Amino acid sequence: MKGIVFTEFFDMIEQEFGYEMVDTLLNESELPSGGTYTAVGTYSHIEMVNLLVTLNHKTEVPIPHLLQAFGRYLFQRFTKTYSHLINKAPDAFTLLGSIHNYIHVEVRKLYPDAELPHFDIEQPNDNTLIMHYSSGRSMGDLAYGLIEGAMKHYGEKATITQELLSEDGSRIKFVIVK
Ligand code: HEM
Structure with missing residues:
Protein backbone atom coordinates (compact mmCIF):
# COMPACT_ATOMS: atom_id res chain seq x y z
CA MET A 1 0.00 0.00 0.00
CA PRO A 62 -15.93 -0.46 14.98
CA ILE A 63 -13.22 -1.00 12.34
CA PRO A 64 -15.66 -0.95 9.36
CA HIS A 65 -16.88 2.50 10.49
CA LEU A 66 -13.30 3.76 10.82
CA LEU A 67 -12.41 2.53 7.33
CA GLN A 68 -15.58 4.00 5.78
CA ALA A 69 -14.90 7.36 7.44
CA PHE A 70 -11.36 7.21 6.07
CA GLY A 71 -12.75 6.48 2.57
CA ARG A 72 -14.98 9.57 2.72
CA TYR A 73 -12.03 11.67 3.92
CA LEU A 74 -9.71 10.22 1.25
CA PHE A 75 -12.10 10.95 -1.61
CA GLN A 76 -12.43 14.54 -0.45
CA ARG A 77 -8.60 14.76 -0.43
CA PHE A 78 -8.43 13.20 -3.91
CA THR A 79 -10.74 15.98 -5.19
CA LYS A 80 -7.85 18.34 -4.31
CA THR A 81 -4.79 16.27 -5.20
CA TYR A 82 -6.20 14.49 -8.27
CA SER A 83 -8.73 17.12 -9.41
CA HIS A 84 -7.56 16.73 -13.04
CA LEU A 85 -8.80 13.10 -13.00
CA ILE A 86 -12.05 13.73 -11.15
CA ASN A 87 -13.08 16.86 -13.08
CA LYS A 88 -13.33 14.88 -16.31
CA ALA A 89 -16.41 13.06 -14.99
CA PRO A 90 -19.64 15.11 -15.06
CA ASP A 91 -21.46 12.97 -12.46
CA ALA A 92 -20.84 10.32 -9.81
CA PHE A 93 -21.81 7.27 -11.91
CA THR A 94 -19.47 8.35 -14.74
CA LEU A 95 -16.66 8.71 -12.21
CA LEU A 96 -17.36 5.44 -10.39
CA GLY A 97 -17.72 3.61 -13.71
CA SER A 98 -14.32 4.87 -14.84
CA ILE A 99 -12.20 3.98 -11.79
CA HIS A 100 -10.94 0.71 -13.12
CA ASN A 101 -10.36 1.64 -16.78
CA TYR A 102 -9.19 5.19 -16.28
CA ILE A 103 -8.50 6.53 -12.78
CA HIS A 104 -6.61 3.58 -11.34
CA VAL A 105 -4.84 3.19 -14.71
CA GLU A 106 -3.52 6.75 -14.30
CA VAL A 107 -2.65 5.98 -10.66
CA ARG A 108 -0.56 3.04 -11.82
CA LYS A 109 1.37 5.30 -14.21
CA LEU A 110 2.31 7.46 -11.21
CA TYR A 111 2.98 4.53 -8.87
CA PRO A 112 3.89 1.40 -10.85
CA ASP A 113 3.86 -0.73 -7.69
CA ALA A 114 0.39 0.42 -6.50
CA GLU A 115 -1.81 -2.42 -5.24
CA LEU A 116 -5.17 -1.63 -6.76
CA PRO A 117 -8.47 -3.50 -6.57
CA HIS A 118 -10.38 -4.84 -9.57
CA PHE A 119 -13.84 -3.47 -10.42
CA ASP A 120 -16.38 -4.88 -12.88
CA ILE A 121 -19.16 -2.42 -13.64
CA GLU A 122 -22.76 -2.89 -14.74
CA GLN A 123 -25.35 -0.17 -15.20
CA PRO A 124 -28.75 -1.86 -15.57
CA ASN A 125 -30.58 1.49 -15.77
CA ASP A 126 -29.99 5.26 -15.36
CA ASN A 127 -30.47 5.11 -11.58
CA THR A 128 -28.50 1.99 -10.71
CA LEU A 129 -24.79 1.23 -10.80
CA ILE A 130 -23.38 -2.14 -9.77
CA MET A 131 -19.70 -2.40 -8.82
CA HIS A 132 -18.12 -5.81 -8.33
CA TYR A 133 -15.08 -5.28 -6.11
CA SER A 134 -12.31 -7.82 -5.86
CA SER A 135 -8.98 -7.51 -4.06
CA GLY A 136 -6.74 -9.74 -1.99
CA ARG A 137 -6.55 -6.86 0.52
CA SER A 138 -10.28 -7.01 1.40
CA MET A 139 -10.74 -3.25 1.75
CA GLY A 140 -14.41 -3.12 0.80
CA ASP A 141 -15.20 -0.73 3.64
CA LEU A 142 -12.67 1.71 2.21
CA ALA A 143 -14.41 1.34 -1.17
CA TYR A 144 -17.78 2.00 0.52
CA GLY A 145 -16.49 5.25 2.04
CA LEU A 146 -14.89 6.31 -1.26
CA ILE A 147 -18.22 5.70 -3.05
CA GLU A 148 -20.02 7.80 -0.41
CA GLY A 149 -17.38 10.51 -0.85
CA ALA A 150 -17.90 10.51 -4.62
CA MET A 151 -21.71 10.80 -4.28
CA LYS A 152 -21.29 13.69 -1.84
CA HIS A 153 -18.77 15.47 -4.10
CA TYR A 154 -21.35 15.55 -6.91
CA GLY A 155 -24.18 16.48 -4.53
CA GLU A 156 -26.01 13.26 -5.42
CA LYS A 157 -27.99 11.12 -3.00
CA ALA A 158 -27.99 7.33 -3.22
CA THR A 159 -28.44 4.19 -1.18
CA ILE A 160 -25.47 1.85 -1.24
CA THR A 161 -25.95 -1.80 -0.38
CA GLN A 162 -23.17 -4.35 -0.23
CA GLU A 163 -23.32 -8.09 -0.60
CA LEU A 164 -20.35 -10.17 0.51
CA LEU A 165 -19.55 -12.66 -2.25
CA SER A 166 -16.72 -14.34 -0.33
CA GLU A 167 -16.35 -14.75 3.41
CA ASP A 168 -12.92 -13.12 3.57
CA GLY A 169 -14.28 -9.89 2.01
CA SER A 170 -12.12 -10.22 -1.09
CA ARG A 171 -15.20 -10.09 -3.39
CA ILE A 172 -18.09 -7.69 -2.75
CA LYS A 173 -21.01 -6.55 -4.87
CA PHE A 174 -21.99 -2.90 -4.32
CA VAL A 175 -25.38 -1.76 -5.62
CA ILE A 176 -25.78 2.02 -5.76
CA VAL A 177 -29.29 3.32 -6.39
CA LYS A 178 -29.99 7.03 -6.94
C1 HEM B 1 -9.58 10.27 -8.17
C2 HEM B 1 -10.02 9.24 -7.50
C3 HEM B 1 -9.13 8.12 -7.02
C4 HEM B 1 -7.77 8.05 -6.94
C5 HEM B 1 -6.74 9.11 -7.32
C6 HEM B 1 -7.44 6.75 -6.38
C7 HEM B 1 -6.16 6.33 -6.06
C8 HEM B 1 -5.86 5.24 -5.31
C9 HEM B 1 -4.56 4.97 -4.72
C10 HEM B 1 -3.31 5.86 -4.82
C11 HEM B 1 -4.67 3.81 -4.03
C12 HEM B 1 -3.56 3.11 -3.19
C13 HEM B 1 -2.85 2.04 -3.95
C14 HEM B 1 -1.77 1.44 -3.06
O1 HEM B 1 -1.78 1.70 -1.87
O2 HEM B 1 -0.88 0.70 -3.53
C15 HEM B 1 -6.04 3.34 -4.19
C16 HEM B 1 -6.52 2.19 -3.63
C17 HEM B 1 -7.85 1.87 -3.60
N1 HEM B 1 -8.84 2.46 -4.34
FE1 HEM B 1 -8.70 4.13 -5.48
N2 HEM B 1 -8.58 6.05 -6.16
C18 HEM B 1 -9.63 6.85 -6.52
C19 HEM B 1 -10.97 6.56 -6.45
C20 HEM B 1 -11.47 5.41 -5.91
C21 HEM B 1 -12.87 5.17 -5.68
C22 HEM B 1 -14.03 6.16 -5.94
C23 HEM B 1 -12.98 3.92 -5.16
C24 HEM B 1 -14.22 3.22 -4.73
C25 HEM B 1 -14.98 2.55 -5.44
C26 HEM B 1 -11.62 3.39 -5.04
C27 HEM B 1 -11.29 2.18 -4.49
C28 HEM B 1 -10.04 1.85 -3.99
C29 HEM B 1 -9.79 0.82 -3.01
C30 HEM B 1 -10.84 -0.03 -2.33
C31 HEM B 1 -8.40 0.81 -2.76
C32 HEM B 1 -7.61 -0.05 -1.73
C33 HEM B 1 -6.81 -1.15 -2.31
C34 HEM B 1 -7.56 -2.47 -2.48
O3 HEM B 1 -8.76 -2.57 -2.08
O4 HEM B 1 -6.98 -3.41 -3.04
N3 HEM B 1 -10.74 4.32 -5.52
N4 HEM B 1 -6.73 4.21 -4.98
Missing part, protein backbone atom coordinates in the same frame (compact mmCIF):
# COMPACT_ATOMS: atom_id res chain seq x y z
CA LYS A 2 1.39 3.38 -1.01
CA GLY A 3 2.69 5.76 1.65
CA ILE A 4 0.27 8.43 0.44
CA VAL A 5 -2.60 6.37 1.91
CA PHE A 6 -0.83 6.31 5.29
CA THR A 7 0.05 10.02 5.28
CA GLU A 8 -3.60 10.89 4.47
CA PHE A 9 -4.74 8.52 7.23
CA PHE A 10 -2.55 10.25 9.83
CA ASP A 11 -3.75 13.68 8.66
CA MET A 12 -7.33 12.53 9.26
CA ILE A 13 -6.45 11.12 12.70
CA GLU A 14 -4.74 14.37 13.69
CA GLN A 15 -7.78 16.41 12.58
CA GLU A 16 -10.30 14.13 14.28
CA PHE A 17 -8.48 13.10 17.46
CA GLY A 18 -5.41 15.35 17.80
CA TYR A 19 -1.70 14.65 17.46
CA GLU A 20 -1.53 12.55 20.67
CA MET A 21 -3.58 9.87 18.92
CA VAL A 22 -1.13 9.82 15.98
CA ASP A 23 1.67 9.32 18.49
CA THR A 24 -0.24 6.58 20.32
CA LEU A 25 -1.04 4.70 17.09
CA LEU A 26 2.59 4.85 15.97
CA ASN A 27 3.88 3.69 19.36
CA GLU A 28 1.33 0.98 20.11
CA SER A 29 0.73 -0.65 16.70
CA GLU A 30 2.65 -3.53 15.18
CA LEU A 31 4.48 -1.71 12.35
CA PRO A 32 7.31 -3.74 10.77
CA SER A 33 8.35 -0.72 8.66
CA GLY A 34 9.03 1.30 11.84
CA GLY A 35 6.19 3.77 11.20
CA THR A 36 7.98 6.42 9.15
CA TYR A 37 5.91 6.73 5.99
CA THR A 38 6.87 8.69 2.90
CA ALA A 39 4.25 9.42 0.22
CA VAL A 40 6.06 7.44 -2.50
CA GLY A 41 7.15 4.51 -0.30
CA THR A 42 5.32 1.16 -0.29
CA TYR A 43 4.26 -0.64 2.88
CA SER A 44 2.29 -3.76 3.71
CA HIS A 45 -1.46 -3.14 3.89
CA ILE A 46 -1.31 -5.19 7.12
CA GLU A 47 0.20 -2.09 8.76
CA MET A 48 -3.01 -0.18 7.91
CA VAL A 49 -5.05 -3.03 9.41
CA ASN A 50 -2.87 -2.93 12.56
CA LEU A 51 -3.30 0.85 12.88
CA LEU A 52 -7.09 0.40 12.59
CA VAL A 53 -7.04 -2.30 15.28
CA THR A 54 -5.22 0.05 17.70
CA LEU A 55 -7.56 2.94 16.82
CA ASN A 56 -10.53 0.64 17.45
CA HIS A 57 -9.13 -0.27 20.89
CA LYS A 58 -8.64 3.39 21.78
CA THR A 59 -11.93 4.77 20.43
CA GLU A 60 -14.25 1.72 20.52
CA VAL A 61 -15.46 2.74 17.05
Whole structure:
Protein backbone atom coordinates (compact mmCIF):
# COMPACT_ATOMS: atom_id res chain seq x y z
CA MET A 1 0.00 0.00 0.00
CA LYS A 2 1.39 3.38 -1.01
CA GLY A 3 2.69 5.76 1.65
CA ILE A 4 0.27 8.43 0.44
CA VAL A 5 -2.60 6.37 1.91
CA PHE A 6 -0.83 6.31 5.29
CA THR A 7 0.05 10.02 5.28
CA GLU A 8 -3.60 10.89 4.47
CA PHE A 9 -4.74 8.52 7.23
CA PHE A 10 -2.55 10.25 9.83
CA ASP A 11 -3.75 13.68 8.66
CA MET A 12 -7.33 12.53 9.26
CA ILE A 13 -6.45 11.12 12.70
CA GLU A 14 -4.74 14.37 13.69
CA GLN A 15 -7.78 16.41 12.58
CA GLU A 16 -10.30 14.13 14.28
CA PHE A 17 -8.48 13.10 17.46
CA GLY A 18 -5.41 15.35 17.80
CA TYR A 19 -1.70 14.65 17.46
CA GLU A 20 -1.53 12.55 20.67
CA MET A 21 -3.58 9.87 18.92
CA VAL A 22 -1.13 9.82 15.98
CA ASP A 23 1.67 9.32 18.49
CA THR A 24 -0.24 6.58 20.32
CA LEU A 25 -1.04 4.70 17.09
CA LEU A 26 2.59 4.85 15.97
CA ASN A 27 3.88 3.69 19.36
CA GLU A 28 1.33 0.98 20.11
CA SER A 29 0.73 -0.65 16.70
CA GLU A 30 2.65 -3.53 15.18
CA LEU A 31 4.48 -1.71 12.35
CA PRO A 32 7.31 -3.74 10.77
CA SER A 33 8.35 -0.72 8.66
CA GLY A 34 9.03 1.30 11.84
CA GLY A 35 6.19 3.77 11.20
CA THR A 36 7.98 6.42 9.15
CA TYR A 37 5.91 6.73 5.99
CA THR A 38 6.87 8.69 2.90
CA ALA A 39 4.25 9.42 0.22
CA VAL A 40 6.06 7.44 -2.50
CA GLY A 41 7.15 4.51 -0.30
CA THR A 42 5.32 1.16 -0.29
CA TYR A 43 4.26 -0.64 2.88
CA SER A 44 2.29 -3.76 3.71
CA HIS A 45 -1.46 -3.14 3.89
CA ILE A 46 -1.31 -5.19 7.12
CA GLU A 47 0.20 -2.09 8.76
CA MET A 48 -3.01 -0.18 7.91
CA VAL A 49 -5.05 -3.03 9.41
CA ASN A 50 -2.87 -2.93 12.56
CA LEU A 51 -3.30 0.85 12.88
CA LEU A 52 -7.09 0.40 12.59
CA VAL A 53 -7.04 -2.30 15.28
CA THR A 54 -5.22 0.05 17.70
CA LEU A 55 -7.56 2.94 16.82
CA ASN A 56 -10.53 0.64 17.45
CA HIS A 57 -9.13 -0.27 20.89
CA LYS A 58 -8.64 3.39 21.78
CA THR A 59 -11.93 4.77 20.43
CA GLU A 60 -14.25 1.72 20.52
CA VAL A 61 -15.46 2.74 17.05
CA PRO A 62 -15.93 -0.46 14.98
CA ILE A 63 -13.22 -1.00 12.34
CA PRO A 64 -15.66 -0.95 9.36
CA HIS A 65 -16.88 2.50 10.49
CA LEU A 66 -13.30 3.76 10.82
CA LEU A 67 -12.41 2.53 7.33
CA GLN A 68 -15.58 4.00 5.78
CA ALA A 69 -14.90 7.36 7.44
CA PHE A 70 -11.36 7.21 6.07
CA GLY A 71 -12.75 6.48 2.57
CA ARG A 72 -14.98 9.57 2.72
CA TYR A 73 -12.03 11.67 3.92
CA LEU A 74 -9.71 10.22 1.25
CA PHE A 75 -12.10 10.95 -1.61
CA GLN A 76 -12.43 14.54 -0.45
CA ARG A 77 -8.60 14.76 -0.43
CA PHE A 78 -8.43 13.20 -3.91
CA THR A 79 -10.74 15.98 -5.19
CA LYS A 80 -7.85 18.34 -4.31
CA THR A 81 -4.79 16.27 -5.20
CA TYR A 82 -6.20 14.49 -8.27
CA SER A 83 -8.73 17.12 -9.41
CA HIS A 84 -7.56 16.73 -13.04
CA LEU A 85 -8.80 13.10 -13.00
CA ILE A 86 -12.05 13.73 -11.15
CA ASN A 87 -13.08 16.86 -13.08
CA LYS A 88 -13.33 14.88 -16.31
CA ALA A 89 -16.41 13.06 -14.99
CA PRO A 90 -19.64 15.11 -15.06
CA ASP A 91 -21.46 12.97 -12.46
CA ALA A 92 -20.84 10.32 -9.81
CA PHE A 93 -21.81 7.27 -11.91
CA THR A 94 -19.47 8.35 -14.74
CA LEU A 95 -16.66 8.71 -12.21
CA LEU A 96 -17.36 5.44 -10.39
CA GLY A 97 -17.72 3.61 -13.71
CA SER A 98 -14.32 4.87 -14.84
CA ILE A 99 -12.20 3.98 -11.79
CA HIS A 100 -10.94 0.71 -13.12
CA ASN A 101 -10.36 1.64 -16.78
CA TYR A 102 -9.19 5.19 -16.28
CA ILE A 103 -8.50 6.53 -12.78
CA HIS A 104 -6.61 3.58 -11.34
CA VAL A 105 -4.84 3.19 -14.71
CA GLU A 106 -3.52 6.75 -14.30
CA VAL A 107 -2.65 5.98 -10.66
CA ARG A 108 -0.56 3.04 -11.82
CA LYS A 109 1.37 5.30 -14.21
CA LEU A 110 2.31 7.46 -11.21
CA TYR A 111 2.98 4.53 -8.87
CA PRO A 112 3.89 1.40 -10.85
CA ASP A 113 3.86 -0.73 -7.69
CA ALA A 114 0.39 0.42 -6.50
CA GLU A 115 -1.81 -2.42 -5.24
CA LEU A 116 -5.17 -1.63 -6.76
CA PRO A 117 -8.47 -3.50 -6.57
CA HIS A 118 -10.38 -4.84 -9.57
CA PHE A 119 -13.84 -3.47 -10.42
CA ASP A 120 -16.38 -4.88 -12.88
CA ILE A 121 -19.16 -2.42 -13.64
CA GLU A 122 -22.76 -2.89 -14.74
CA GLN A 123 -25.35 -0.17 -15.20
CA PRO A 124 -28.75 -1.86 -15.57
CA ASN A 125 -30.58 1.49 -15.77
CA ASP A 126 -29.99 5.26 -15.36
CA ASN A 127 -30.47 5.11 -11.58
CA THR A 128 -28.50 1.99 -10.71
CA LEU A 129 -24.79 1.23 -10.80
CA ILE A 130 -23.38 -2.14 -9.77
CA MET A 131 -19.70 -2.40 -8.82
CA HIS A 132 -18.12 -5.81 -8.33
CA TYR A 133 -15.08 -5.28 -6.11
CA SER A 134 -12.31 -7.82 -5.86
CA SER A 135 -8.98 -7.51 -4.06
CA GLY A 136 -6.74 -9.74 -1.99
CA ARG A 137 -6.55 -6.86 0.52
CA SER A 138 -10.28 -7.01 1.40
CA MET A 139 -10.74 -3.25 1.75
CA GLY A 140 -14.41 -3.12 0.80
CA ASP A 141 -15.20 -0.73 3.64
CA LEU A 142 -12.67 1.71 2.21
CA ALA A 143 -14.41 1.34 -1.17
CA TYR A 144 -17.78 2.00 0.52
CA GLY A 145 -16.49 5.25 2.04
CA LEU A 146 -14.89 6.31 -1.26
CA ILE A 147 -18.22 5.70 -3.05
CA GLU A 148 -20.02 7.80 -0.41
CA GLY A 149 -17.38 10.51 -0.85
CA ALA A 150 -17.90 10.51 -4.62
CA MET A 151 -21.71 10.80 -4.28
CA LYS A 152 -21.29 13.69 -1.84
CA HIS A 153 -18.77 15.47 -4.10
CA TYR A 154 -21.35 15.55 -6.91
CA GLY A 155 -24.18 16.48 -4.53
CA GLU A 156 -26.01 13.26 -5.42
CA LYS A 157 -27.99 11.12 -3.00
CA ALA A 158 -27.99 7.33 -3.22
CA THR A 159 -28.44 4.19 -1.18
CA ILE A 160 -25.47 1.85 -1.24
CA THR A 161 -25.95 -1.80 -0.38
CA GLN A 162 -23.17 -4.35 -0.23
CA GLU A 163 -23.32 -8.09 -0.60
CA LEU A 164 -20.35 -10.17 0.51
CA LEU A 165 -19.55 -12.66 -2.25
CA SER A 166 -16.72 -14.34 -0.33
CA GLU A 167 -16.35 -14.75 3.41
CA ASP A 168 -12.92 -13.12 3.57
CA GLY A 169 -14.28 -9.89 2.01
CA SER A 170 -12.12 -10.22 -1.09
CA ARG A 171 -15.20 -10.09 -3.39
CA ILE A 172 -18.09 -7.69 -2.75
CA LYS A 173 -21.01 -6.55 -4.87
CA PHE A 174 -21.99 -2.90 -4.32
CA VAL A 175 -25.38 -1.76 -5.62
CA ILE A 176 -25.78 2.02 -5.76
CA VAL A 177 -29.29 3.32 -6.39
CA LYS A 178 -29.99 7.03 -6.94
C1 HEM B 1 -9.58 10.27 -8.17
C2 HEM B 1 -10.02 9.24 -7.50
C3 HEM B 1 -9.13 8.12 -7.02
C4 HEM B 1 -7.77 8.05 -6.94
C5 HEM B 1 -6.74 9.11 -7.32
C6 HEM B 1 -7.44 6.75 -6.38
C7 HEM B 1 -6.16 6.33 -6.06
C8 HEM B 1 -5.86 5.24 -5.31
C9 HEM B 1 -4.56 4.97 -4.72
C10 HEM B 1 -3.31 5.86 -4.82
C11 HEM B 1 -4.67 3.81 -4.03
C12 HEM B 1 -3.56 3.11 -3.19
C13 HEM B 1 -2.85 2.04 -3.95
C14 HEM B 1 -1.77 1.44 -3.06
O1 HEM B 1 -1.78 1.70 -1.87
O2 HEM B 1 -0.88 0.70 -3.53
C15 HEM B 1 -6.04 3.34 -4.19
C16 HEM B 1 -6.52 2.19 -3.63
C17 HEM B 1 -7.85 1.87 -3.60
N1 HEM B 1 -8.84 2.46 -4.34
FE1 HEM B 1 -8.70 4.13 -5.48
N2 HEM B 1 -8.58 6.05 -6.16
C18 HEM B 1 -9.63 6.85 -6.52
C19 HEM B 1 -10.97 6.56 -6.45
C20 HEM B 1 -11.47 5.41 -5.91
C21 HEM B 1 -12.87 5.17 -5.68
C22 HEM B 1 -14.03 6.16 -5.94
C23 HEM B 1 -12.98 3.92 -5.16
C24 HEM B 1 -14.22 3.22 -4.73
C25 HEM B 1 -14.98 2.55 -5.44
C26 HEM B 1 -11.62 3.39 -5.04
C27 HEM B 1 -11.29 2.18 -4.49
C28 HEM B 1 -10.04 1.85 -3.99
C29 HEM B 1 -9.79 0.82 -3.01
C30 HEM B 1 -10.84 -0.03 -2.33
C31 HEM B 1 -8.40 0.81 -2.76
C32 HEM B 1 -7.61 -0.05 -1.73
C33 HEM B 1 -6.81 -1.15 -2.31
C34 HEM B 1 -7.56 -2.47 -2.48
O3 HEM B 1 -8.76 -2.57 -2.08
O4 HEM B 1 -6.98 -3.41 -3.04
N3 HEM B 1 -10.74 4.32 -5.52
N4 HEM B 1 -6.73 4.21 -4.98
